[in-house]
Amino acid sequence: MFHPYGGHVYVSHIIKVLKLIYLIVSTQININPHLDNELLEINHLFPNELLILQSCSHFNMTDTFFRCTNRRSFKYPEILQTATFCLVVRGEKLGLSVLLESLATCCIPVIIFDSLVMPFDEVIDWSRAAVFIREIDIQLSVEILKKYSLQRIKELQNHGSWLYNKYFQSIQLITETTLDIITDRIFPSSAKNYYFWNEPRILEIISPVFVPVTIPKNDGFTAVILTYDRIDLLFLLIHRLSKVPSLNKVLIVWNNEKKKPPQISKWPKIYKRIKIIQTKKNILSNRFYPFDEIETEAVLSIDDDIIMLTEDEIEFAFEVWREFPDRIVGFPSRTHTWDNKTACWKYESEWTNRISMVLTGAAFYHKYWNYIYTTKLPEVIKEWVDKHMNCEDIAMNFLISNITRKAPIKVSAKKKFRCPECVNTEMLSADLTHMVERTQCINQFIKIFGYMPLISVEFRADPVLFKDNFPDKLKRFNNIGSL
Structure with missing residues (x-):
């Protein structure tokens, strides 16, 4: 689940607000051939809305910090900051690294992967941070995404950024979240509720004094x-x-x-x-x-x-x-x-x-x-x-x-x-x-x-x-x- 670019992601919120260039970016390598062909058809119909990037082998570049088209190369994952939506498509690999890189750069993940089990899906409400499109509807993806209002886009970006910083920014956070979920399974009577996992709170404080026992009466x-x-x-x-x-x-x-x-x-x-x-x-x-x-x-x-x-x-x-x-x-x-x-x-x-x-x-x-x-x-x-x-x-x-x-x-x-x-x-x-x-x-x-x-x-x-x-x-x- 951990992605290799975590330490190299710098999110410029000014870019996100002022310099959005692409509506949709696809940077995933080894996409399912059928879905890859579908994306190429969409790119042909909407060349200004969809940017498809692949590895840079034809440029004799093996650096994983670059993605390329037939004509030019782009720094990766910085290119994700210039897009509103980033595709996570079914491929040879699960694509979770692309998901986390999208969240880290405030690019809204678009999940076109019917069988994908989202990270920590039993506690995280992913509908508040990502867009889900069925594989059969991939041809409609541009029309669907164009209908999202600026307010809704802002909500998805903010919540996705919060999820990343809260649960996925480091191996330590991922491990702690995993242990918290296991603890809730073992002790369901004291399990954390939906709001704990999904509501951004201005004060991330958990009191050490509140345990599930009655406070002694003697002190008054x-x-x-x-x-x-x-x-x-x-x-x-x-x-x-x-x-x-x-x-x-x-x-x-x-x-x-x-x-x-x-x-x-x-x-x-x-x-x-x-x-x-x-x-x-x-x-x-x-x-x-x-x-x-x-x-x-x-x-x-x-x-x-x-x-x-x-x-x-x-x-x-x-x-x-x-x-x-x-x-x-x-x-x-x-x-x-x-x-x-x-x-x-x-x-x-x-x-x-x-x-x-x-x-x-x-x-x-x-x-x-x-x-x-x-x-x-x-x-x-x-x-x-x-x-x-x-x-x-x-x-x-x-x-x-x-x-x-x-x-x-x-x-x-x-x-x-x-x-x-x-x-x-x-x-x-x-x-x-x-x-x-x-x-x-x-x-x-x-x-x-x-x-x-x-x-x-x-x-x-x-x-x-x-x-x-x-x-x-x-x-x-x-x-x-x-x-």
């Missing part, structure tokens, strides 16, 4: 509260959190650089640790900073106005997160929809059965994601979030779904999260421009990620016996609120 969780100066609400929230059995510590991220937090003597007296960190700048990204003070694996990210959750609801959400530690698990959910009128994605807060985001105003996640958000998320996204003082929760949902290819999990039926003690003007989400900006965020982030990473799901986690008519003493979580 750290409640991280981002606050500015709503002291009364903050103290009320701390009191309520202190009643949650699994709470380990409360970490206050005091996001007001101009005003010091209250004196220690004024803080609530609870039997759990409270740590206060005053930030140097009022930015939303401070919520996801990987503070050393976060000693537990579980983080409960919660806004200072989320005082409507019961201790049973929070404890149950923590139990659910322990089963799914690589996901966001929480309460306020949102979804994204496609707007045909604007041809853009839209942020949707209406109550539906489908969700694709769980907002980090009240959600559990692994502290590992704070590290990834701070160190790996593109700076342009964090700059957008901090400039608009909005969408940090959307960015975190994009980040986690992009890496895990899994949807978040909503807990309980509760859907109303308005703070009854708050004045509407105090709430960021009450701003009339808030929803418009969040739609803008989604579409801006999609441009940066290169695709829509959010995954929709119709799923909600509720306690056992949640709606059953049983005595409360038989239920572990009694105080699970209504809508």
Whole structure:
């Protein structure tokens, strides 16, 4: 499967964009005689669209880094960069080297080989990187390929280039991919899904901490509260959190650089640790900073106005997160929809059965994601979030779904999260421009990620016996609120 020209391929994307000379190039040697004759007939009918190259023996050239016509020679594989499509035809050899050389040079492979088994075909979706034409339809190949739009050509080129860099660029990558597939066969219950193998992800990160076991309960969780100066609400929230059995510590991220937090003597007296960190700048990204003070694996990210959750609801959400530690698990959910009128994605807060985001105003996640958000998320996204003082929760949902290819999990039926003690003007989400900006965020982030990473799901986690008519003493979580 490995091809001998890998170290000699230099892809000039400027050439691919500005200097495409040929629609189709055939550089394969020892093609099946019948198909070779068919190609010669096509070349006679479409001399400007199809370039057929062979070995250079008639020029007394044995260098494999050249291909020739009857009249001139071309450097190989550089010539592939001047074509949109490269033929992979049935011949005496399998032709896999031509396939990989095409991918390496951003030339779209055209497979005219009915019996060819594509490399790693059990996991790779080759329809996203190559064109398949039946041998019986070879005479129609030029007409078929001319119908491809520039947008579709770009998609095929980009995905083919990604596949090559991901799986075929070196012997090491090919070996690792082979071993990954064998591992999935041996352990099908933990096999990687379609998205893992076929979705280009802006962050190619696999967390070392997520193994298929339940996270221990003993450590509990750290409640991280981002606050500015709503002291009364903050103290009320701390009191309520202190009643949650699994709470380990409360970490206050005091996001007001101009005003010091209250004196220690004024803080609530609870039997759990409270740590206060005053930030140097009022930015939303401070919520996801990987503070050393976060000693537990579980983080409960919660806004200072989320005082409507019961201790049973929070404890149950923590139990659910322990089963799914690589996901966001929480309460306020949102979804994204496609707007045909604007041809853009839209942020949707209406109550539906489908969700694709769980907002980090009240959600559990692994502290590992704070590290990834701070160190790996593109700076342009964090700059957008901090400039608009909005969408940090959307960015975190994009980040986690992009890496895990899994949807978040909503807990309980509760859907109303308005703070009854708050004045509407105090709430960021009450701003009339808030929803418009969040739609803008989604579409801006999609441009940066290169695709829509959010995954929709119709799923909600509720306690056992949640709606059953049983005595409360038989239920572990009694105080699970209504809508």
